[in-house]
Amino acid sequence: MSEPTAQRADSAVEPADAPSPTVSDPTPPTGSAAAAPAPAAAPDVASTPGVPPPAESSPAAATPSTPSPGGPKPGPRPGPRPGPRPGAPRPGAANPAAATAAPAVEHPVRVRPASDPRQFGRVDDDGTVWLTAGDEPRQIGSWQAGTPADGLAHYGRRFDDLATEVEILEERLAAGTGDPRKTKTAAVALRDSLPTAAVIGDVPTLERRLTAIIDGADSIAEQRTKERDAARTAAIARKETLAAEAEQIGAETTQWKHAGDRLREILDEWKTIKGVDRKTDDVLWKRYAKARDAFNRRRGAHFADLDRERAGAKARKEELIEQAQALSDSTDWGPTAGRFRDLLTEWKAAGRAPRDTDDALWERFKAAQDVFFAARNAANSERDEEFGANAAAKRALLExxxxxxxxxxxxxxxxxxxxxxxxxxxxxxxxxxxxMQSLEKGIRAIEKRIADAENTHWQRTDPEVKARADQFASRVAQLEEQAEKAAARGKDREAADLRAQAQQWREWSQAAQSAVSDL
Structure with a gap:
């Protein structure tokens, strides 16, 4: 479809020398988009008479949109612009107060040179506009609003606007911001509009760049899908581990304080794990919640039993306190001290009473003990003084x-x-x-000396000892007499045996007589 003819009398296109905004220096695209050739640089227009300098991209380049296939709308011819009204601030004029409060910060920008439309198209003398880039020339419109050079500049700016949109998509894809599927959709729309786009520029290169964006978006989308799947798998595995740990705590542990803290830590970590689908997350959460409830029930039952045990311990300790108080005035020191030891053993076996009363109960029990043992210690002090005097008297007796x-x-x-x-x-x-031991040892030594003397005297005067010595002497005489008779009968051998026996008895007799003499 041809570009509608513009009426010079009614309107004109934007002048070729109209100022246009600059685009900040974009991050160089990566991948296949970066490999696309950049538009050809514009030649030095000052050396070409009759050709106006190519205009930069218009403000519309900041917002990506598909260019309209139609031609330029007629507008008023360029002329002097009216100045501001007296007293009214000029648009864009800086407020001195605002400038003082917040000085403007300049950001360096890179001005992308406009493409040279003369390399990619032409405008015939009759106003027919041709795009010569590509396999064969294509008529894209009709220019009647100015010179052919103005028409080339106009369609070149429209191409620059389109190239800016492509560059924005490349930057977005390279930076990894935004949804690559949306980037692909925008790139497909731009590429589909190229065959009918009323622009003059390196359209084939722009098409290749858009194709690279589409392919790169598919690759990035696939990679992100894999990353999301891997993150989801890891998140599910971690929550599975946390749920299993919570179940183990809920079923087995009796370390109530540590386990309660750990369940809270699991919950805090659980909240930080993202990326799990709702169905799976609900199943895992129910496992954790069930384990936590089981732990809370077991802990509650444990402390309920503990409260009952402590109540029983309190009652038992009250009984022991009454018994201790009844014994506190006793002066039967030995048995009462033993009974207090038994009461203390029973106190320890009773267990702990409730925390707010156990210390008070112990103070009452200990007070009863202290009364008794203080009285016993006082009595022992008096006794020790008396016993000390007794020890001195006994040492005097030993002397x-x-x-x-x-x-x-x-x-x-x-x-x-x-x-x-x-x-x-x-x-x-x-x-x-x-x-006691040293004194008793001294008195026993004296007693032993007397006992030893009595034993010696008894042995010396014992009639049995003397009779036994006399019996040995009588036996010696009897054996000697028998030996003589045997010798007289000529029995020399028998006589020799009898004399040997007599000699043995004589030795025994002498030993007995010697023992009696020594006593």
Whole structure:
């Protein structure tokens, strides 16, 4: 379809030298899009008479859109623009106060050079517009609003707008921002519009760039799908692990504090895991929630039992306190101290009472103990003073015993003196426990000396010992007499045996007589 003819009298296209916004320096595209050749640079128009400089892209390039296949709309011819009204601020004029408060920051931008439409198309003298890039020339419209050079510049700007849209798609795809499927849809729409686009420029290269964008979008979309699937699999596996751990805690553990903290940590981590589909996530969440409820029930039952046990322990300890208080005034020190030890053993076996009362119960029990043991300690202090004096008296008796008669020489006198000393020893009474052994050892040594002397005297005067010695001597005489009779009968051998026996008995007799003499 040809471009509608513009009426010079009514309107004109935008002048070729009209200013157009610049595009910031984009990130170089990657992949196949980066390999597409850039549009040819415009030649130095100053050296070509009669050809106006090519205009840059119009403001419409900032918003990607499919160019209209129609020609330029008629507009007023360029002329002087009216100035601002007196007193009114100029559009875009800086506010001094605002400039002072927030100075403008300049950002470096890269100005993309406009393509040279003369390399890719022409405008005939009759206004017919041709796109010569590609396999064969294609008529794209009719230009009647100015010179052919103005027409070339106009259609070149339209191509630059289209190229800007392609560049934005390339940057978006290279940066990984946005949905690659939407980028592909926009690229397909632009590529489909190229056969009828009323633009002059390197359309084949632009088509190749769009094809690269479409192919790259498919690859990136596939890669993202794989990444999402892998992330979903990992997220499901992690939640499976957390759910299994929660189930183990809910079914087995009795470390209530640690397990409760761990379940909260699992919940915190659970909230950070994303990417699981709702159905799977609901199943896993129900497992975790069920395990947590099971743990809470077991923990509640445990502490309920513990409360009952502690209530029983409290009642038992109250009974023990009453018994301890009843014993606190006793002066039967030994048995009562033993009973207090038994009460303490029963106290430990009773277990812990509730935390808010256990310490108070112990203080009451301990107070009853302290009353008894304080009284016993006071009595022991008095007793220790008395026992100390007794020990001194007994040591004096031991010193006195050193001047007693020697029992080996005068046994009767030694016996009489020891009986007197022993009576006074027993009358003195008890001594401190730590001195008892040494004092008893001293008195036993004296007693042993007298006992040894008595034993020696008895052995010396024992009639059985003397009778046994006399019996040995009589036997010797009898054997010698028999030996003489045997010799008289001529029995020399028998006589020799009898003399040997007599000699043996004589030795025994001498030993017995010697023992009696030594006593």
């Amino acid at each position: 006195e015993a050193k001047s007693m008669a020697d029992p080996a020489k005068d046994l009767d006198a030694a016996r009489t003196q020891f009986r007197s000393l022993r009576d006074r020893w027993d009358a003195i009474g008890k001594v401190p426990r730590e001195q």
